[in-house]
Amino acid sequence: MDDQQTATAQGAREATAPKPLRADAQRNRDRLVEVAATAFAEQGVDASLEEIARQAGVGIGTLYRHFPTREHLVEVVYRREVEALCAAADDLASHHPADMALEQWMQRFVDYIATKRGLAASLRILFNTNSAVFSDLSGRVSLALRQLVEAAAAEGSIRGDVDASDVLHALGGIYSAPDTKDWRDRSRRLVKLLMDGLRFGAGKR
Amino acid sequence: MDDQQTATAQGAREATAPKPLRADAQRNRDRLVEVAATAFAEQGVDASLEEIARQAGVGIGTLYRHFPTREHLVEVVYRREVEALCAAADDLASHHPADMALEQWMQRFVDYIATKRGLAASLRILFNTNSAVFSDLSGRVSLALRQLVEAAAAEGSIRGDVDASDVLHALGGIYSAPDTKDWRDRSRRLVKLLMDGLRFGAGKR
DNA sequence: TAAATAAACGGAGGCGCCTCCGCTTTAGTG
DNA sequence: CACTAAAGCGGAGGCGCCTCCGTTTATTTA
Numbered sequence: 001m002d003d004q005q006t007a008t009a010q011g012a013r014e015a016t017a018p019k020p021l022r023a024d025a026q027r028n029r030d031r032l033v034e035v036a037a038t039a040f041a042e043q044g045v046d047a048s049l050e051e052i053a054r055q056a057g058v059g060i061g062t063l064y065r066h067f068p069t070r071e072h073l074v075e076v077v078y079r080r081e082v083e084a085l086c087a088a089a090d091d092l093a094s095h096h097p098a099d100m101a102l103e104q105w106m107q108r109f110v111d112y113i114a115t116k117r118g119l120a121a122s123l124r125i126l127f128n129t130n131s132a133v134f135s136d137l138s139g140r141v142s143l144a145l146r147q148l149v150e151a152a153a154a155e156g157s158i159r160g161d162v163d164a165s166d167v168l169h170a171l172g173g174i175y176s177a178p179d180t181k182d183w184r185d186r187s188r189r190l191v192k193l194l195m196d197g198l199r200f201g202a203g204k205r
Numbered sequence: 206m207d208d209q210q211t212a213t214a215q216g217a218r219e220a221t222a223p224k225p226l227r228a229d230a231q232r233n234r235d236r237l238v239e240v241a242a243t244a245f246a247e248q249g250v251d252a253s254l255e256e257i258a259r260q261a262g263v264g265i266g267t268l269y270r271h272f273p274t275r276e277h278l279v280e281v282v283y284r285r286e287v288e289a290l291c292a293a294a295d296d297l298a299s300h301h302p303a304d305m306a307l308e309q310w311m312q313r314f315v316d317y318i319a320t321k322r323g324l325a326a327s328l329r330i331l332f333n334t335n336s337a338v339f340s341d342l343s344g345r346v347s348l349a350l351r352q353l354v355e356a357a358a359a360e361g362s363i364r365g366d367v368d369a370s371d372v373l374h375a376l377g378g379i380y381s382a383p384d385t386k387d388w389r390d391r392s393r394r395l396v397k398l399l400m401d402g403l404r405f406g407a408g409k410r
Numbered sequence: 411t412a413a414a415t416a417a418a419c420g421g422a423g424g425c426g427c428c429t430c431c432g433c434t435t436t437a438g439t440g
Numbered sequence: 441c442a443c444t445a446a447a448g449c450g451g452a453g454g455c456g457c458c459t460c461c462g463t464t465t466a467t468t469t470a
Contacts, residue, residue, distance in 0.1 A: 024447090
């Protein structure tokens, strides 16, 4: 939840070591990401960078040194949120029965998507520019989901004849649903409905 | 070459009449488009709008009144250029043998594309936002090309077993060719080559 | 031609972007 | 510690975006 530099995490060649930041620099970087996360959530990706720097208590120059373009900052924030979402899967799994964990995770997924509606266009640009980001992150999400689904199926609390991709597909409707003000409620009901379907015939393995 | 308002030219409902501009307004609008055309060609679509206004001898406010967003201005300039390209087809056809007209038009097409390289990304955004523009304009281009090809085929100066879409397809390589500095020469040779192929077996009808 | 009015003008002002570089702070070193 | 080099800071400054509204101008009417 607090990676210092985003950097070449696990995939690539690891050729150039990320090189630890000086303590103050690390502090500033973290605060910038923190503030940016709420700013983007509240005002969209066009939030003023100067305002973000101000709220983080640093100069605009500092922001730009850490994140040379707006897209860099957006990417880091976005990545952080996806990682938190995935981490929640483990957490839920270890504190709840598997089917409840799955359900709650999906509800959280809805919340997450809710903050991202309308950013679709911007994110698409980001992903077009740097498609590695997209495949990396979407891979993580589906991995998290798969673990929840398989655990619940193994435990027998949901039916055994569906897999993660089925569930993801079902959730897909959330994206495409029209952007009305009751979107969130509709989506929550959709998740409940889906869970009912999954529980029906549970334990038949 | 001098349309006053771009406006609903031929397609749509024509419900709201474009309403003639005051003489001075029309003059300013024309100059803005003129200046913008060279500015975009020389510096790309990110050219400074304030600078364009300045060079056109009008205030920035005037520019924004005529073109509320950068995209509006880009669209008008782009449309104007495509129309000039299409108009050239008629002109060439009436002053040259049909095969020469076709060849020269294709060379001009190369010149046109040359100025648009690198704008691909911006244009794609424009077309995604307003795909009607794209289909309208690309329709015109292929119409112009079709007329040239059919005339040459009818006249017997190129072979009769190809049509405009074949030629357009052949020209497609121009887009995708790498953006080296000899791109233009390569493209001109490609057109020559294509014409040789088209002339081979001419008159067989 | 003169007055009336609608249309158009234009630039000041407020904001955001981004760069540049002199100043400050940290992390080593003796 | 004290000192120093390297790392980091931050904000002024220059530019561009866009809006707003008081002033100017073309056109219409008399």
